[in-house]
Amino acid sequence: MELFGLPKPPSRASLLSMTDSVPSEPRLDDSSTDCAPALYGAVLVPAAGGTVATTPNAAGQAALATARALARNAAAPATLRAYKADWAHYAAWCARGGFTPVPADPETVGAYLGSLKDSHAPGTIRRRLSAIGKMHRFNDLPWNPSHRAIQETLQGVLRMHGRPVQKAAALSLDLLRRLVATCDRSARGRRDRALLLIGFAGALRRSELVALRVEDVAEAAGGLRLRIPRSKTDQAGQGAELGLPRGRHAETCPVQAFHDWQAVARRKAGPLFRRISTGGQIGDTGLHPDAVRRILAYRVRLAGLTLEGFDRMSAHALRVGFITEAYAKGVRDEDIMRHTRHRDLRTMRGYVQRAGLVDESPAGMIDL
Secondary structure: OOOOOOOOOOOHHHHHHHHHOOOOOOOOOOOOOOOOOOOOOOOOOOOOOOOOOOOOOHHHHHHHHHHHHHHHOOOOHHHHHHHHHHHHHHHHHHHHHOOOOOOOOHHHHHHHHHHOOOOOOHHHHHHHHHHHHHHHHHOOOOOOOOOHHHHHHHHHHHHHHOOOOOOEOOOOHHHHHHHHOOOOOOHHHHHHHHHHHHHHHOOOOHHHHHHOEHHHEEEEOOEEEEEEOOEOOEOOOOOEEEEEEOOOOHHHOHHHHHHHHHHHHOOOOOEOOEEEOOOOOEEEEEOOOHHHHHHHHHHHHHHOOOOOOOOEOOOOHHHHHHHHHHHHOOOOHHHHHHHHOOOOHHHHHHHHHHHOOOOOOHHHHOOO
């Protein structure tokens, strides 16, 4: 059985049933021919002596192959990799316990979820369940995620052993300046400065940042235009454009940082942010998404910064930092959302509310 296969084409019986459902043969004039257009809503059946094709010819087979190829691209490659890794983990667990992984019995799935209670975060547990469901649906196997053996176990795991979501810290302008100050005039320093400033000013996700190509950046009056071909909330690839104006200070100007990087990268096409060897040679390969986190962590160490409490510095800190700084400067919700391309006001406001937990707390107004 092919893992993550594709829906099978209609069977011969179903094809025949579709032709049998035609209510009646439309009336045509004696002068009509086989290629005469049918009236609106009419269905043409084969002329006398004709046969109903039940096996696709070469053109039909090519159309089916094209549809299958397009269906394979319905999910992002990173999503498919995550699903396959999750499925492999589940299948290995079943092998150790003597369970049959597919088709999955609800009690088996519930037992698997319960086994993750002490070792996995709530988001990972939910994703593992989603991967099991995807595998069943892709292979036309019965799947009922609402079964009580699954849902009650899941809720019990999340209630008793769930971990609070560890949120990304917001990279404030002050912290950003301190990180950028560690970037020298070497190729690595120029690349990292451009990556940090463009990522912050564009409120970009790490996947969007490393996917940028030189062709996606265009000069505009007063700054740059960025083209985002595809993002997390734009899987259909409709794309978006962002404007990055020149900064008021040379050291934090994303436009100047872009030009400084291009002066040594010297590329007119291909990935904007490229790998650099230990010897300082600029390669042709673009950065992996996780490289954004590593670069950020490296610059944090060079700046001698430490995060207090339970925050963590992740690649998302650039995006969160822009949102909180923009809101603090009085930028309207709709303007922030247009720039960050958020669809849900509650999600965007969540970052803002968390940033103002202390300064805007009503506890500060009761004269303690």
